[in-house]
Amino acid sequence: MRRQVPLLITFVVGMIMLLEAFVPHPPFDEINEKLTTTFNVLTVFAFILGGGNLVKIHLGQIHRKNPGWGYSLVTILGFFFILVVGLFKFGADSFKQPLESTGTWFYLNYEYCLRPLQATMFSLLAFFVASASYRAFRAKNREATILLIAAFTILLGRTLIGTALTDYFPGSLELLLSTLLAFIAKEMYKSKQWVSFVSLSIIIIVVLSRTLYGYSVLLVNEEFNHLTIPSLVNWIMLVPQLAGQRAIMIGICLGIISMSLRIILGVERSYLGTEND
């Protein structure tokens, strides 16, 4: 009985929520509204649960004088300080004034403690990203090289140097690309991979012809869109990146659907805990 009732509640509520998505009419929409309100109320209680848990863990750390208990003390003091300051709106002219108004103790704490502390923590990322890029971004194999080229292009394209480079030297990116492809084609010729060599050669000829045609158009003072780093960045974001994202999203959605169905139908019961709980 202890397990059957929660399973029944889960099934009924799950089915109602599911039906509401397809039939947004009474009574399903009304029931859904009530259930959502209940969910939002429960979320507020989760704050009490979370706060209680935080106090319990850190008081235990302090009581046992575990290594780093000083940090726990700071956490507890900070927690109760902001709780009292927020609940009683210290520094506010009236109880109607918003908690975050200038002059309240909450605001002072937010402006002069929380904001600089969190900003400092986040700013450190710039240094670690730079250091990690230096150490990890190595063209060790084919996959790492592709990743490196993509990241390098996006980094360059996201700065104005990328725009400037291809604006001042139109077609430079195509020439660079052709040189790279020619280098790869040379290796293929050496290893006698004829199909790949011929395919690459055709690509090189097409790219070079387009670039040269572009120069002839520019010479007679007409406009021609040579490949630029920003347009290449846009292409990376809108084609290969997007394809990868979509594949991941579809995979996640299918996972969520199957997990939800397992929970609604009572196949997945881990959320109920074990018999001993």
Next chain:
Amino acid sequence: MAKMNESLISSLQTLDRRYVFLFMVIAVIIPFAFDLTFDEVATPEVQAIFQFIEKLPEGAKVLVPFDFDPPSEPELKPMADSYVRHLCQRKQKIYFMALWPMGQAETLDTVNRVIKQEFPQYIYGKDYVMLGYKPGGPGVIQLLLSNFKESYPIDAIGTPITKIPMMQDVKKLEDMDLILNVSAGSPGLKEWIQFGSDRTGTPIGGGVTAVMAPLLYPYYPKQLSGFLGGLKAAAEYESLLIATYPKFYSKDLKVFAGIRRMGPQTLAHLVIIFFIIIGNIAYFVTRRKNKN
């Protein structure tokens, strides 16, 4: 000579990271010290949301949830401020709210710096309202679909919603003309698209951090009218504002933080590019030597 080269390559391979940090510090300080800025060219997704707001009629209702906190402020605050500036220039009604605990503090900061100082004619309750923070994430969005008052019986100041003039014709999310969410994670723009915009058909745009931007491309342009991804997009939006409203704005670095911060970001990126290049050169030289 060969010995010297060898020792140089080996020192590059095991370069103390404090040198990288030092270069980074210099790259960030120099542009700030000399007010180094660059001209920005707007990308299609930035252009799209800018034009969308331009085309909205005067008095259109725009829901602006601020779902971020201080760690993401350097990236997101410039875009949040620019959106509010633009909406005020177009005389649209702004409904602020937050699904993040610190969102209301961020809202108040923008209201104090942008609306109260640059648009004193904007009246609270008539032209803009702060609904405040609500816990529940997607649950709150879900409730807004059918009943605004159920979620927000009072505003952030404690005034009953029924007494706020601009809330009189707002019953549900569908009544909004645009959702403009600035977010640093979850709940954020993705949740607003999935639970809010998609179900009501209300157009949506917004701004996110650079690391979040790739996750939103699948929604653009059909489900997402346009968005700003990271500081560069914020600077692009600011440039569009300056170009469109030259009477009101010039390249004032105190007002347009996005353009100002792009200087350090550009140089920092160049430092990273430089270290990636020398790291790879050192790697290839060492590998060739080991092969021989």
